[in-house]
Amino acid sequence: MDYREYVDNLIKNIPLGIAISDGEGYVKNVNHKLLDMFGYKLEELIERPVSILFKEPEKVNRLLAEKKKIIEEEVFIKAKSNKIRFTLSAYPIDAYSRDIIYIFADIKKERRMANRLSENKAIYTFDKIITQNESFIRLIQFAKEVADSKSTILITGESGTGKEILAQSIHNHSNRRNGPFVAINSGAIPESLIESELFGYEEGAFTGAKKEGQPGKFELAHKGTIFLDEIGEMPYDMQTRLLRVIEEGSVSRIGGLEQKLVDVRIIAASNKNLKEEVEKGNFRKDLFYRLNVLPIEIPPLRERKDDIPLLVDYFMEKLSLRLNKKEILVSKEKIDELVNYNWPGNVRELENYIELSINLGYMPGLGEERISFKPKEIGEYRHEHLTLEYMEKIHILKVLKIFSGNITKSAKALGIGRNTLYRKMDKYGINCSDIEQWSMLERLE
Ligand SMILES: Nc1ncnc2c1ncn2[C@@H]1O[C@H](COP(=O)(O)OP(=O)(O)OP(=O)(O)O)[C@@H](O)[C@H]1O
Ligand SMILES: [Mg+2]
Incomplete structure (x- = not known):
């Protein structure tokens, strides 16, 4: 192998996309890896401006014009393959030629956007709530107006409508924005822990308690906002304690004697209809009225199709x-x-x-x-889908579809008699002219 062949091989096998252009930015050569990475053919790139590779060619052109080196800049590629984000380094090959080498690498770490709630901080703001729906816009307007008030807000709405992002946005819009935003989800922690989570405990309050004790969420939220998510899941006796905190504005830790004044704004949320819960006797009426001072009901998505x-x-x-x-x-x-x-x-x-x-x-x-939108609901939903009966129903639908609803042919294919097929169709409520059922099948395929 001569030297040149050796270098060619090296460039071919290196796990980076490499391109070389002349001083004007016209591509002279690229390696295989680059073609793989971006899904281009060699002839689509050779002698074309290197800028055709980029979604924002201005940025690269500017750097080239200024003869600046590019070191590990994030770039977006007009790729034909599925990936679009890469890091690019580009610089003159050597001091004598004007040729430029471009080196593309996969982005090292997936940069997950900070969508998760970090420790006692609200990240969402109103400008990230997307809507053009008139009544939702009015709702946001109302939320902005009451952001500074100390009165309790109760946000209701179905799962996934944006209750939490609204609560965060309200906090960030309020004069408490530099204070903590502390969230606690009554539905997500064991009942036995709710009390110590909310109110904290003193040294030696119970076996297993931390030596130095621990502050509760109310204390942590001092001068900020506490977000009581899924308030409908709060056990009844905890509701009583919560009511006292709201009325007195102070908390005491478990095992503690001292009453600490806390300056906390409460935002509660529920995907249950709390009024109904009150009528059913699951939720304290007095607490409901205490919380429901500023009610905000987020409409489900199907009611704001725009x-x-x-x-x-x-x-x-x-x-x-x-x-x-x-x-x-x-x-x-x-x-x-x-x-x-x-x-x-x-x-x-x-x-x-x-x-x-x-x-x-x-x-x-x-x-x-x-589509999985909530693990809890998936569990509930899938259950009936695991049964053999469900599979039988789906299979019958499929076969009927294949034979365009012809009963004789379908029964024959299924290896059962026509009457048996009719009986099963009756049992499963299958009706050949029911388009809804066909489209359900399409979803399964
Ligand atoms: N109007 C919106 N604009 C942009 N993103 C939204 C909007 N509404 C909801 N989302 C997105 O939907 C997700 C669910 O919102 P959120 O967690 O606030 O719902 P939720 O009402 O609290 O649901 P759950 O009752 O299940 O807790 C969020 O991660 C957010 O990204
Ligand atoms: Mg939520």
């Missing part, structure tokens, strides 16, 4: 950047389908659906069978 196309665009852009994958084109028909769907998991379901689509590279059929 937001659906907007949210699709928003999540498509946001998630494709986060996942480092290409956006998917959404046809007019698909938009109609998305608008007509009823989104039981609301915005969270839509967000997850777009994420799934970006990962798949296409938009799959709609429906709960495919």
Whole structure:
């Protein structure tokens, strides 16, 4: 192997995308890895301006014009393959020639956007709540107006409608924005721990307690906001204690004698209808009225369908950047389908659906069978789908579909008699002219 061959081989096998251009930015050569990375053919790039590779060519052109080196800059590529985000280093090959070498590498670490709640901090602000719906805009207006008030806010709405991001936005809009935002979810922690979580405990309050004791969420939220999520899940005796805290404005730790004054703004949220819970005797009436001073009810997504196309665009852009994958084109028909769907998991379901689509590279059929929007609900939902009966029903539907609803042919294919097929169809409520059932099948396929 001569030296040149050796170098060629080296460049070919190096796990980086490499391009070389002349001083004007016209591509002279690229390695295989680059073609693989971006999904281009050699002849599509040779002697073309290197800028055709970039989504924002101005940035690269400017750096080249200024003869600056580029060191590990994040760039977006007009790739034909699925990835679009890479790091680029580019600089003159040596002091004598004007040729420039471009080295593309995969982004090292997935930079998860800080969507998660960090320690006692609210990250969401009103400008990140996407809507064009008139009544939702009015709701946000109201929330902004009451942000500074110390009165309690009760946010209700179905799962995934945005209760938590609204609570965070209110805090960040208020004069408490530099104080803590402390969230506690009564539904997510064991009942036996709720009291110590909320109120803290003193040294030696119970076996297993930390030596030095521990402050509760109310104390931690001093001069800030406490977010009582899923308040409907709070045990009845805890509701009594909570009511006392609200009325007295002070807390005492478990095992402690001292009453500490706390300056805390309360925002509570529930996806249950608390009024109904009061009527059923599950929720204290007096606490309900204490919390419900400033009620905010977020409408489900199906009642603000005009937001659906907007949210699709928003999540498509946001998630494709986060996942480092290409956006998917959404046809007019698909938009109609998305608008007509009823989104039981609301915005969270839509967000997850777009994420799934970006990962798949296409938009799959709609429906709960495919989309997970909340682990808890998946558990409940899947249960009936695990039964043999359910599989039998789906299989019968499939076969009927194959034979366009012809009973004789379908029964023969299934290896059963016509009467048996009729009986089973009756049992499962299958009706050949029922389009809804066919579209359910499409979702499963
Ligand atoms: N209007 C909106 N604009 C942008 N993103 C939204 C909007 N509404 C909801 N989301 C997104 O949906 C997700 C769910 O919102 P959030 O957690 O606030 O819902 P929730 O009402 O608290 O649901 P749950 O009752 O299940 O806790 C969030 O991660 C957020 O990204
Ligand atoms: Mg929530």
